[in-house]
Amino acid sequence: MSDTVALNPGPALAAATRAGVEPRGAKPRRALSGRNIMLYGTLAVAALYYLLPLYVMVVTSMKGMPEIRLGNIFSPPLEVTFEPWVKAWAQACTGLNCDGLSRGFWNSVRITVPSTLISILVASVNGYALANWKFKGADLFFTILIVGAFIPYQVMIYPIVIVLREMGIYGTLTGLVIVHTIFGMPILTLLFRNYFSSLPEELFKAARIDGAGFWQIYFRIMLPMSLPIFVVAMILQITGIWNDFLFGVVFTRPEYYPMTVQLNNIVNSVQGVKEYNVNMAATLLTGAVPLIVYFVSGRLFVRGIAAGAVKG
Amino acid sequence: MQNSVSIRDLSLSFGAVNVLENLNLDIGNGEFLVLLGSSGCGKSTLLNCIAGLLEPTGGQIFIKDKNVTWEEPKDRGIGMVFQSYALYPQMTVEKNLSFGLQVAKMPKPEIEKRIQRAAEILQIGPLLKRKPSELSGGQRQRVAIGRALVRDVDVFLFDEPLSNLDAKLRSELRVEIKRLHQSLKNTMIYVTHDQIEALTLADRIAIMKSGVIQQLADPNTIYNAPKNMFVAGFIGSPSMTFLRGEIVEKDGKPVFHTNGVDFSLDGYSAAEPLQAGRKVVLGVRPEHVKVNEDSAGAEAHQATVDIEEPMGADNLLWLKHAGHSMSVRVAGARRFAPGTAVRLSFDMGLASLFDAGTEERI
Numbered sequence: 001m002s003d004t005v006a007l008n009p010g011p012a013l014a015a016a017t018r019a020g021v022e023p024r025g026a027k028p029r030r031a032l033s034g035r036n037i038m039l040y041g042t043l044a045v046a047a048l049y050y051l052l053p054l055y056v057m058v059v060t061s062m063k064g065m066p067e068i069r070l071g072n073i074f075s076p077p078l079e080v081t082f083e084p085w086v087k088a089w090a091q092a093c094t095g096l097n098c099d100g101l102s103r104g105f106w107n108s109v110r111i112t113v114p115s116t117l118i119s120i121l122v123a124s125v126n127g128y129a130l131a132n133w134k135f136k137g138a139d140l141f142f143t144i145l146i147v148g149a150f151i152p153y154q155v156m157i158y159p160i161v162i163v164l165r166e167m168g169i170y171g172t173l174t175g176l177v178i179v180h181t182i183f184g185m186p187i188l189t190l191l192f193r194n195y196f197s198s199l200p201e202e203l204f205k206a207a208r209i210d211g212a213g214f215w216q217i218y219f220r221i222m223l224p225m226s227l228p229i230f231v232v233a234m235i236l237q238i239t240g241i242w243n244d245f246l247f248g249v250v251f252t253r254p255e256y257y258p259m260t261v262q263l264n265n266i267v268n269s270v271q272g273v274k275e276y277n278v279n280m281a282a283t284l285l286t287g288a289v290p291l292i293v294y295f296v297s298g299r300l301f302v303r304g305i306a307a308g309a310v311k312g
Numbered sequence: 313m314q315n316s317v318s319i320r321d322l323s324l325s326f327g328a329v330n331v332l333e334n335l336n337l338d339i340g341n342g343e344f345l346v347l348l349g350s351s352g353c354g355k356s357t358l359l360n361c362i363a364g365l366l367e368p369t370g371g372q373i374f375i376k377d378k379n380v381t382w383e384e385p386k387d388r389g390i391g392m393v394f395q396s397y398a399l400y401p402q403m404t405v406e407k408n409l410s411f412g413l414q415v416a417k418m419p420k421p422e423i424e425k426r427i428q429r430a431a432e433i434l435q436i437g438p439l440l441k442r443k444p445s446e447l448s449g450g451q452r453q454r455v456a457i458g459r460a461l462v463r464d465v466d467v468f469l470f471d472e473p474l475s476n477l478d479a480k481l482r483s484e485l486r487v488e489i490k491r492l493h494q495s496l497k498n499t500m501i502y503v504t505h506d507q508i509e510a511l512t513l514a515d516r517i518a519i520m521k522s523g524v525i526q527q528l529a530d531p532n533t534i535y536n537a538p539k540n541m542f543v544a545g546f547i548g549s550p551s552m553t554f555l556r557g558e559i560v561e562k563d564g565k566p567v568f569h570t571n572g573v574d575f576s577l578d579g580y581s582a583a584e585p586l587q588a589g590r591k592v593v594l595g596v597r598p599e600h601v602k603v604n605e606d607s608a609g610a611e612a613h614q615a616t617v618d619i620e621e622p623m624g625a626d627n628l629l630w631l632k633h634a635g636h637s638m639s640v641r642v643a644g645a646r647r648f649a650p651g652t653a654v655r656l657s658f659d660m661g662l663a664s665l666f667d668a669g670t671e672e673r674i
Contacts, residue, residue: 202398202471205365206459210412211386220411224402 061085061280068276084277088285092278094265095254101282103255104262108242108289110173111258115180116237120230123185127192128218132204142193149186157250164251171253179251180241188233195229196222231297239290259286315377316341316499317362317467322371324357331357332523335371340515342497348510348546349520355503358520359469362501363392376466386416388467391460395472397452399444405455406440409462423462430461433492450481457492470502474509486512507547511535519543536662541671544595544664550628553638555594556668559586568594568665573613573634579661584674591668598628598641600662603648604655613656617648631656 030036056073061084063077090100097103129135130142160179161170169175199222207217248258257265263286267279317339324332331354339345347355360366362373364385372381380388399408406427413423431437434454444452453473460468473489474482490513493500504510510517511531518528519542527539538544544552557570566586568575575594577586586592615633622628622644629640629648633656640656648654665674 200396200398202394202396203400205360205363206392206394206398207400207411208365209363209385209390209392210459210463211384211415212411216415221400 057280057284061277061284063277065273065275065277084275085281085285087275088266088278088282092266092282094262094269097254101259101262101266101285104257104259105285107173107252107256107262108259111176111180111248112238112241115177115184115241116234118177119181119184119188119237120233122181123188123233124192124226124230125218126185126189127194128196128222129214130189130193131196132201132217132222133214142189145186145189149190153183153246157246161250170251171256173252173256176247176251176256179247180244183247184237184240187236191233191236192226192229195226199225235293235297238293242289314341315339316343316375317501318374318377319358319362320372320374322358322361322368322373324354324361324366324368324370330523332361332368335523335525337518337525337528339499339501342499344493344500344502344513344515346510346514346517347501347503347520348505348507348517350505350546353520354523355505355520356471357523359392359471359501359503362388362467363390363469364388386412389465390467390469391463391465392469392471393453393456393460393473395475397444397449397456397476399452399455399459401444404441404443405436405447405458408444408455409440409458412459412463426462426464430458433461433495434458449477450485453477453485454488457489466499468498468500470500470504472504473502475504475506482509489513507549511547519546537673538595538664539673541593541595541666544666548597550598550639552595552597552664553636554666555596555636555638557592557594559588559590559592561588568592570594571635575658575660577660577665579659580663580665581661582665582674586665586674592674593666593668593671595664595666596638596658597662598639600659601638601640602657602659603629603640603642603646604657605652613658615654615656617650617652617654620648620650622647 059076060068060073062080062082064079064081064083067078088100089102089105091098092100126145130138164170164175164179167175169178203221204217207221212220242258243260244258245260245264248261252258263282266282315338317337319335319337322332322335322337323330335358337358347358349355357366361368362375364380364383368381372379374380375388375390399405400411403411409427409430410423413426427440428437431440434457436451436454436458439447439451439455444455447455453476456473470489474485477485486509489500489502493513502509502513511534514531516528516530517534519526519534521542527534527543529537529539534543535547538547538552541554545554555568555570555575557568559566560569560574561567562574566577566588568577613633615631615638617629618632618637619630620627621630625644626641627644627646627648629642631638631640631654642648666672667674
C-alpha cells in the first residue's frame with residue numbers, strides 16, 4: 001500500500017484538500033514570497049540605475065546657475081525656472097549663430113521626414129518584390145544588399161563625399177537625405193522581406209488568380225495587412241536618423257547641421273561659463289523626439305518586431 | 313468528348329530536382345478529375361502550373377483548345393480554391409468576392425448580380441457583410457469557392473480544399489462540392505491526398521507518384537483493377553494484403569503458391585500467360601475474402617484471428633494465415649474472439665496479380 005502512495009500522490013493530496021476547505025475562487029498568491037522580493041528588487045534597482053541620470057538632467061535643467069554651484073545634484077530645484085530651456089531652444093550660441101537649438105531642430109526635421117518616408121517606401125516595395133515575385137537573381141540581389149549592412153560606415157564616408165561632390169549636392173540637405181535613405185535600405189528591406197514572407201503565400205496566389213498586378217496586390221492586399229511592420233520601420237528610421245551624428249557632421253555645412261551636431265557644439269563650447277542647466281535642457285530637447293515616438297507607438301513596435309522576426 | 317484542359321509533355325524542375333517529367337493529361341469537358349497522391353508527388357505543382365502560378369520548364373498547356381502556357385493566371389479562365397482559404401483578411405466577404413471583378417473593371421450591376429447568384433448557390437447570403445475572421449472554417453471555404461464561382465470560369469481548380477476542416481464538415485462540404493459540380497457541370501480539377509475524397513468525387517482519378525501519373529482511370533477501375541502495386545497499396549483502407557509467392561503448375565492449370573499454400577487462380581483473367589516458376593505478388597482486398605466459421609472443411613486456407621477491430625458497420629479482422637498477416641472485413645454483427653480458427657475462401661475474380669519484379673499488374 002505504501003508503494004501506491006509513493007507512486008501516486010493523488011489520494012494523499014485529495015485527503016489533504018478534504019481536511020481543509022474546498023478550493024474556491026482564484027488561486028491565492030502570496031505577495032511577499034522570496035521569489036517576488038528578489039524579482040521586484042532586481043527590477044527596481046535596474047530601473048533606478050537607468051532613471052537616475054534622467055532625473056538629474058531634468059532637475060538640473062530647472063535650476064539656476066547659483067543653485068547648481070552648490071553641488072547638490074540630486075536635490076530638487078529650490079526655485080523652478082524654465083529659463084535654461086528657453087535659452088537652449090532660442091539663444092544658445094554655436095560659433096557665430098546665437099539662435100539656439102531651434103535651427104538644428106528644423107534641420108533635423110527636414111532631414112528625418114523625407115529620409116524616413118523615402119526609405120520606407122522603397123524598402124517595402126523591395127521587400128515585397130523579394131518575398132513574392134521571385135525574379136531571376138533575386139537571391140543574389142538580396143545577399144548583396146545584406147552584405148551592405150555589415151560594412152562599417154567609416155569605410156564608405158570618403159567615397160560618398162566624392163560621389164556627392166560629383167553630383168553637385170555635397171553639403172546640402174538633399175545629399176544627406178539620399179545618404180540616409182541608402183543606408184537604411186539593407187536592414188529595412190530585410191525587415192519587410194521577412195514580414196511579407198510570413199504572410200500566407202496562398203493569399204498572394206489568390207490575388208494573382210483574381211487578376212491583380214504587382215501594384216494592385218501591393219496596395220490592396222499587402223499594405224492593409226502590414227501596419228505593424230511599417231510602424232517598426234518608421235521607429236527604426238526616425239530614431240536612427242534623428243540620433244545620427246557622423247553623417248550629419250560630414251555631409252552637411254554648418255547652416256544645415258542636424259540637432260545632434262548642434263547639441264554637441266553647444267555642450268562642448270570652450271568659451272565662457274559651462275552652463276550646465278542649458279546643456280541639460282538642450283540634451284533633453286534633442287532626445288525628446290525619439291522618446292515621444294517610442295511612447296506613442298511602443299505597443300505596435302513590439303508587435304511588429306515579433307511578427308517580422310519569426311520567419312526568415 | 314472535347315477536351316477542356318490538355319497538358320502536353322509538361323516538365324518542371326526546381327534546380328536539379330525534376331518535379332514533373334513529360335507529363336501528358338487530357339481532361340474532358342465537364343469532367344471531375346482528381347489528382348491523388350501523397351505529399352511531394354507533384355500534384356499541387358501540376359495544379360499550380362495549370363493555374364499559371366508556376367512557369368513550367370518545358371511542355372505546353374491548353375485550356376479550351378487555347379494555348380495558355382504563357383498566359384497570366386487571370387486570362388486562363390480558371391478559378392482556384394486553396395487549402396488555407398486565402399481570403400483577404402481586411403475585406404468583407406462581399407469585397408472578397410468582388411475583388412477580382414473590380415480588378416477586371418466589370419460594371420457594378422453585373423458584379424452585384426454575380427455575387428447574389430454565388431451567395432444563393434453557396435448559401436452565404438447572411439455572411440456578406442462579415443470579415444473572414446468572423447467566419448467558421450466551413451463558411452470560409454464556402455466563400456473561397458464563391459470567389460471562384462463569381463468569376464464565371466471554365467475550369468475550377470481545388471488545392472486540397474477540405475484538408476483544414478474537421479471530419480464532419482469535410483464530409484458535408486464534400487457532398488456540396490459534388491452537388492455544385494452536378495449543377496454547374498464545369499470542369500473541375502481537384503488535388504487531394506485523401507482517397508475517400510478521390511473515390512467519392514471523381515469521374516476519373518489520376519494517381520501520382522514522384523511527378524509521374526501511375527494510373528488514370530475511373531474510381532471503380534482504380535479500386536478493382538489497380539495497374540501496379542503502388543496504386544493497389546495507396547487506394548483502400550486498410551491496404552490490400554500482398555502475398556509474395558510464385559506460379560506453379562497443378563493439374564495442368566497455373567496456381568499461386570506461397571508458404572506451402574496453393575491458391576487456385578480460377579476466375580482471374582490475366583493479361584499475360586502465367587508460366588510456372590514466375591515470381592508474383594497476389595493482392596487481396598479485405599472485403600474480397602469470405603470467412604467461414606467452421607474450420608472443418610478440407611480446404612487448405614485455415615487461419616486464426618489475431619486482432620479484432622470493430623468499426624460499427626464493419627468488423628475488421630487481422631488474421632494469421634500461412635505465415636502472413638492478412639486483413640479481412642466482415643459484417644459488423646459477426647464477432648470473433650482472438651484465437652478463433654476460421655476458414656477462408658478467396659474471390660479470385662476480384663484479386664490482383666502483380667509481377668514481383670516490375671510490380672506491374674499481370
